[in-house]
Amino acid sequence: MKHSYLTALILIAVIAIIAVGSHVLGIRLYDRIATNLLISLVLVVGLQTFMGNSGLLSFAHIGFMGFGAYTSAVLTIPAQMKGMALPDLYEFMKVVEISPLLAMLAAGVVAALVAAFVAYPLMRLSDAAAVITSFALLVVLYTIMNNWSALTNGPRTLFGLPKTTDMPIAAIVAGVVVVVALLFKESRTGKLLRASREDEVAAAALGANIPQLRWRAFILAAFIAGVGGALWGHFITSFAPKAFYLKETFLIITMLVIGGANTVTGAVAGTVLITFAYEGLRGTEGALNAGATGAGQVVGLTEIVLALAMIAVMIVKPGGLFPNREIGHILTRTRRRKETSA
Amino acid sequence: MAFAIQFVIDVLSLGGAYALMALGLVIIYGILRLVNFAYGELIMVAGYTMYLTSGSGLPWLLMAALAVVMAIVFGILTDYVAFRPVRAKSVTAVLITSFAFSNLLQNAALLFISPRPRNVPLPDIFSQTVSIGGAITPVRNLITIAASIVLLAAVAFLMRKTTLGIAMRAAATNFTMARMLGVPANLIITSAFALSGFLAGVVGLLWIGRIGTVVPGVGLEPLLVAFIATVIGGMRSLPGAVVGGFLLALIDTTLNYTLSQDLLKFRDAFTFSLVILILLWRPEGLIKGPATGQRT
Numbered sequence: 001m002k003h004s005y006l007t008a009l010i011l012i013a014v015i016a017i018i019a020v021g022s023h024v025l026g027i028r029l030y031d032r033i034a035t036n037l038l039i040s041l042v043l044v045v046g047l048q049t050f051m052g053n054s055g056l057l058s059f060a061h062i063g064f065m066g067f068g069a070y071t072s073a074v075l076t077i078p079a080q081m082k083g084m085a086l087p088d089l090y091e092f093m094k095v096v097e098i099s100p101l102l103a104m105l106a107a108g109v110v111a112a113l114v115a116a117f118v119a120y121p122l123m124r125l126s127d128a129a130a131v132i133t134s135f136a137l138l139v140v141l142y143t144i145m146n147n148w149s150a151l152t153n154g155p156r157t158l159f160g161l162p163k164t165t166d167m168p169i170a171a172i173v174a175g176v177v178v179v180v181a182l183l184f185k186e187s188r189t190g191k192l193l194r195a196s197r198e199d200e201v202a203a204a205a206l207g208a209n210i211p212q213l214r215w216r217a218f219i220l221a222a223f224i225a226g227v228g229g230a231l232w233g234h235f236i237t238s239f240a241p242k243a244f245y246l247k248e249t250f251l252i253i254t255m256l257v258i259g260g261a262n263t264v265t266g267a268v269a270g271t272v273l274i275t276f277a278y279e280g281l282r283g284t285e286g287a288l289n290a291g292a293t294g295a296g297q298v299v300g301l302t303e304i305v306l307a308l309a310m311i312a313v314m315i316v317k318p319g320g321l322f323p324n325r326e327i328g329h330i331l332t333r334t335r336r337r338k339e340t341s342a
Numbered sequence: 343m344a345f346a347i348q349f350v351i352d353v354l355s356l357g358g359a360y361a362l363m364a365l366g367l368v369i370i371y372g373i374l375r376l377v378n379f380a381y382g383e384l385i386m387v388a389g390y391t392m393y394l395t396s397g398s399g400l401p402w403l404l405m406a407a408l409a410v411v412m413a414i415v416f417g418i419l420t421d422y423v424a425f426r427p428v429r430a431k432s433v434t435a436v437l438i439t440s441f442a443f444s445n446l447l448q449n450a451a452l453l454f455i456s457p458r459p460r461n462v463p464l465p466d467i468f469s470q471t472v473s474i475g476g477a478i479t480p481v482r483n484l485i486t487i488a489a490s491i492v493l494l495a496a497v498a499f500l501m502r503k504t505t506l507g508i509a510m511r512a513a514a515t516n517f518t519m520a521r522m523l524g525v526p527a528n529l530i531i532t533s534a535f536a537l538s539g540f541l542a543g544v545v546g547l548l549w550i551g552r553i554g555t556v557v558p559g560v561g562l563e564p565l566l567v568a569f570i571a572t573v574i575g576g577m578r579s580l581p582g583a584v585v586g587g588f589l590l591a592l593i594d595t596t597l598n599y600t601l602s603q604d605l606l607k608f609r610d611a612f613t614f615s616l617v618i619l620i621l622l623w624r625p626e627g628l629i630k631g632p633a634t635g636q637r638t
Contacts, residue, residue: 057437121622128377129577131437132569133621139566140614147607246562250445257438299457300449307446311439315427318435 004186006328011178011268015041018272019171031167037275038170039232041268044255045174045181046224048267050217051256053190055197056126058134059249060119063141064222066244067114068107068229070145070152075103076234077160085160088150100164104173104230111226112219119218123211126200138249145241152241159238165231173231177224181264182326189216247303251278254306258313260320265327270320274306281305344476351474352595353588355483358490359548361587363564364571365497366541368583371572372514373534374429376436380420380444381568382561384539387447388413388546389462389556390455396463405463410543416447417539418532425531444561451558459555468551486548493544494584497537501580506533514578570613574620576627585628 015038022034047061077085079097098106122133146155184190193213196203204210233239251274259270281302288298313320325333363381370378391409398405424443428435470481501507512520513530521527549564550556567590575586593616597609605612620628 055434057434118618121618124625125621127433128371128375128437129573129625129627131377132573133617136566136570136573136614136617140611143608143610250441253438253441257434261434298453300452303445303449304453307442307449310442311424311427311446314431314435314439314442318428318431 003326003328003332004182006331007265007326008179008182008328010327010331011182011265012175014268014272015171015174015178019167023167033275033279035165035167035170035235037271038167038174039165039228039235040252040255040275041174041271042170042177042228042231043225044252044259044271045177045264045267046221046228047252047256048261048264049181049184049224050214050221052262052264052267053185053193053197053217054214056134056214057131057253058218058221059131059253060115060134060137060141061221061225062244062249062252063138063145064111064115064225065229065232065248066141066145066241068111068226069233069239069244070158070229071110071226072100072103072107072230072233073158073161074151075106076100076162078162081160085158086151086153090150100162100230100234104227104234107230108223108227111229112223115222116215116219119222120211120215123214123218138245142241142245145244155241157238157240161233161237163234163237165235170231170235173227177227178264178268180220180224181267184217184220185264189213193217250303251306254310256320258310258320260322260324262319262324263322263326265325266320266322269322273321277309278302278306347475348477348479349595349599351477351479351483351487352598353591355486355490356595357588357591358486358494359545359587360567360571360591361584362490362493362541362545362548363568364575364583364587365494365580366538366545367568368572368575368577368580369510369534369538369541371577372580373510373517373531374425376425376429376433377440377569378420378425378538379437379440379565380424380447381538381542382563382565383444383447384413384416384420384542384561385546385549385564386451386556386558386561387416388543389550389560390451390460392462392547392550393455393460393556396461402463402465406547409547410540413543413546414536414539417535417542420539421531421535425535448558448561455558457558459557462550462554462556464551464554482548482551485551489544489548493541497541497580500537506530510534570617572627574617574627576629579627579629582627582629589628 018034018037022030043061043065047058050056050058050061074086074089074093075096075098077097079095082089082094118137122130122137125133145152152158185194192203192208195206196208196210196213200210229244255270255274256267257270258274259268260266285298285301288301317323367378367381370376388409391412392405395405395408400408420440420443424439425436428439467485468480468482471478472481472484501511509520509525510530510533512523512525513527517527520530545564550560571586571590572583573586574589575584576582590613593613594609597612598606601609601612
């Protein structure tokens with residue numbers, strides 16, 4: 001157990017270094033990138049709580065992020081702006097205006113409730129059927145966001161969210177989420193779930209109620225995604241449903257998978273690595289576009305490189321960079337080994 | 343009466359296209375137990391081949407044949423890029439590589455062709471309509487029905503009567519045993535990908551024939567349709583895929599006819615709810631296939 005504390009300590013230190021480091025540098029662009037990174041971290045670690053422990057790939061995560069973002073938006077857009085931002089909003093909601101921190105919690109709760117409701121029957125499915133239904137679920141969540149105009153302004157951009165997410169808030173939420181993920185991993189539910197990941201039949205024979213365990217993890221993952229969505233919404237302040245679809249799904253899955261889906265350390269490492277790679281590539285793309293005037297815009301280059309990286313990682317190291325041990329565990333083991341050899 | 347005919351034609355033409363899509367996916371899944379996320383992109387490839395050859399002055403049928411060939415080529419390419427290197431490793435790894443490959447192809451289309459819709463040449467017959475028993479229906483729906491009947495029959499014949507088909511079914515039932523008995527594994531897998539690409543190519547022509555344009559994301563809807571149809575029908579059974587396709591078409595068409603305009607926007611959400619209900623009743627899908635062994 002001791003190495004779990006060490007892991008938590010190291011990961012929180014990483015978050016602190018990113019937060020303080022970008023602050024010390026004092027460049028606004030870096031500050032923005034770092035805040036974005038921390039928000040991605042919340043989402044990726046959230047996904048890890050389900051995917052890492054259950055071993056099932058879930059595509060629906062970004063959909064819950066979207067639900068969180070919209071929930072928080074509806075609850076926090078100032079009452080006098082609502083007429084403009086959401087003209088078709090239901091009467092009784094037009095007067096609602098709560099503090100963004102409270103709304104963030106509400107966003108998590110709404111996402112978790114939706115997840116609890118829709119996912120219960122799906123958790124009985126395994127393997128490919130489970131992945132496919134989660135993919136379909138993403139499409140459904142997107143369809144709802146795209147068409148429920150009263151609450152989301154339809155496919156148009158929703159604006160007017162108060163900008164409350166800053167670096168300290170993002171860092172605190174990211175830290176809390178990392179601790180929650182580690183606690184969940186070591187909880188009874190997490191351990192049983194990981195047993196079912198390794199051998200479904202054996203775990204079931206030992207009395208593990210696998211659908212129930214997966215369901216709990218899925219709800220937790222959706223809760224974190226909802227909070228992450230609200231966090232993102234109050235950072236970006238205006239967005240449309242297409243922000244919560246395949247492109248973003250691809251990005252967070254890349255982060256988690258390259259880092260290593262089975263460990264929280266992997267989730268953190270993948271997020272940091274891919275954020276830097278993504279920003280670097282985006283910069284290159286921008287430079288190419290600025291240089292090649294008239295020859296058409298370069299779009300999609302970033303995604304192509306990321307896709308190639310993902311395939312390469314899967315071939316060389318299918319478990320990602322941190323396939324099964326948390327950083328704390330790795331460090332205590334190497335130290336112990338040194339002691340015994342000395 | 344006219345209404346009934348209209349309804350039946352709609353269900354059959356949509357169901358035929360859905361069934362072919364689902365079949366292409368299940369052929370891979372049946373043998374390898376692997377889901378091909380890049381399947382939708384084969385449809386995109388067929389569409390862009392049509393667009394790129396549209397200025398060449400070739401007869402339409404030749405362009406169509408070329409489009410199908412390109413879909414087959416990319417189908418086999420999927421195997422080499424996304425499946426073969428990680429096949430033995432883990433299910434998740436393959437899901438991810440095929441997802442990445444799908445993204446790769448889509449973004450390559452974005453980068454090298456255009457994010458905007460491109461027109462695809464279609465023969466006039468695709469836009470004509472005919473009247474059957476008072477129901478006016480586009481000829482392309484009848485073409486779709488005819489094509490799906492022919493292809494479903496051909497695939498059934500291939501799987502039941504030919505050596506290749508029997509070998510594929512043997513591999514799907516028990517890969518290791520089939521291999522021990524002398525079935526050449528890589529040949530079977532390549533054939534399965536080629537067949538899957540062929541079906542995707544033909545469906546691509548029919549599908550794009552409905553909309554007339556191709557965009558990088560055109561494969562998403564067919565992919566989703568194929569996914570849902572296979573999950574309803576039973577992931578390991580070829581007849582299951584066909585049944586799933588037609589059932590999904592029945593659900594979709596019924597919703598099209600019965601939902602009000604306001605609710606129609608949410609059709610996908612309703613369809614999916616029905617799928618959940620079916621899965622609650624039968625988690626394995628409607629038709630159980632053969633129990634599958636190991637993949638390698």
